[in-house]
Amino acid sequence: RKEVEQDPGPFNVPEGATVAFNCTYSNSASQSFFWYRQDCRKEPKLLMSVYSSGNEDGRFTAQLNRASQYISLLIRDSKLSDSATYLCVVYNYGQNFVFGPGTRLSVLP
Amino acid sequence: EAGVVQSPRYKIIEKKQPVAFWCNPISGHNTLYWYRQNLGQGPELLIRYENEEAVDDSQLPKDRFSAERLKGVDSTLKIQPAELGDSAVYLCASSFGQGAGGTEAFFGQGTRLTVV
Numbered sequence: 001r002k003e004v005e006q007d008p009g010p011f012n013v014p015e016g017a018t019v020a021f022n023c024t025y026s027n028s029a030s031q032s033f034f035w036y037r038q039d040c041r042k043e044p045k046l047l048m049s050v051y052s053s054g055n056e057d058g059r060f061t062a063q064l065n066r067a068s069q070y071i072s073l074l075i076r077d078s079k080l081s082d083s084a085t086y087l088c089v090v091y092n093y094g095q096n097f098v099f100g101p102g103t104r105l106s107v108l109p
Numbered sequence: 110e111a112g113v114v115q116s117p118r119y120k121i122i123e124k125k126q127p128v129a130f131w132c133n134p135i136s137g138h139n140t141l142y143w144y145r146q147n148l149g150q151g152p153e154l155l156i157r158y159e160n161e162e163a164v165d166d167s168q169l170p171k172d173r174f175s176a177e178r179l180k181g182v183d184s185t186l187k188i189q190p191a192e193l194g195d196s197a198v199y200l201c202a203s204s205f206g207q208g209a210g211g212t213e214a215f216f217g218q219g220t221r222l223t224v225v
Contacts, residue, residue, distance in 0.1 A: 032212060
C-alpha cells in the first residue's frame, strides 16, 4: 500500500461545478499536509497548505481529519484554468515530502 | 528571487550511455531533493540532502545512480549506464530547514529524460 493515496480520477466537470478530491495517508506521525497543483509538462507548485482547523483560499477549501488520516480539497465554481493534476502531499518532520499519485481534473466549457 | 534552476530541460540518450542532471536550489535553502516522476504518477523521492550530507538515499538505485552536493549548494544527479526504464522527468526541489508546519518544497522545471 502506498503511503499517500488519492482518488484515481480523471474528473471531468463543467465550468461552475463543485468538485472534491480525497486523499488518505498511512503514516499517523505525519505532521504537515499540502495540496500541490501540476499543469501538464510543468513542475508541481504549492496550491495550499492544509491545517487541522481547515482553511479556505478563495474558491478552494482544504480539510484535514487526523483521526481518519484523511485530507480533502474542494473547488467551488470551477474555472477552465483549474484544469490540472492535483497532488496530495504529506511531510514528516526531518524527512521527506511524500506525494500521492495525483488526480487529474478537466474543467469543460 | 530566482527559483530552483535545473538543466538541461530535455535529454535524449541511447541506453547504456551516461547522463547527468544539474540543479541549483533557491539561495539559502539547505534541504535539496531529487525526485523522479513517471508519466501519470506523483514524484517519488530519490535522494534528500541536508546541506552537503545525503540524509536519505534509500530509494536511490545505487548500482547506476549517484548524486553529489559538494559545497552544500548545487547538486548533480548521474545515471551510468542509463536503461530504457529510466525515462522519466527528474525534478529537483529545495526547502528551507526542516520545520514542520508551513514548510514548502519549491520545484525546478525538471529534466525530461528519454532513453532510446
